[in-house]
Amino acid sequence: MSTVGFNAYTALNTARPADAAGSAGAAAKTGDDKNVVAEGISDFRAALQQAEGAAVDTAVSGADPHAMVAALANAEMMLDAAVTIRDKVVEAYQELLRMPV
Structure with missing residues (x-):
């Protein structure tokens, strides 16, 4: 069987310069707190790979x-x-857009 050279998870593993600066600033603000979103994404990726x-x-x-x-x-x-969380975030964003200014 031939091996496929494409890995769908490489995009999740690569760090972007803008993301690194943003996450470094967030880590400096929260101190030793763990990033719950990053842990959730990591768990999701591990479950899919398994x-x-x-x-x-x-x-x-x-x-x-x-x-x-x-x-x-x-x-x-x-x-x-993950889909349920995404739906809730989109719903909350739409509620914010509907708020009168």
Whole structure:
């Protein structure tokens, strides 16, 4: 089987200069507090990578299909949570736009 040189997660791993400056300023303001959004994105990315790895292992080497189903269910749950959070943020933004000035 040929290996694909494209990794969909590289965009999430690369730091942009503007983002680095913004996150450094935010970290300086909050001190030792952890960035909850960054942790959530990291957990989401890890769940997707685990599900993808389990699916590939099952398809290629015939690994345990129960592990693949569990990993895919976890990734689906994480995706549903991310979509719900996104919807709530968009809804809150729309409410702000509707407020009279």
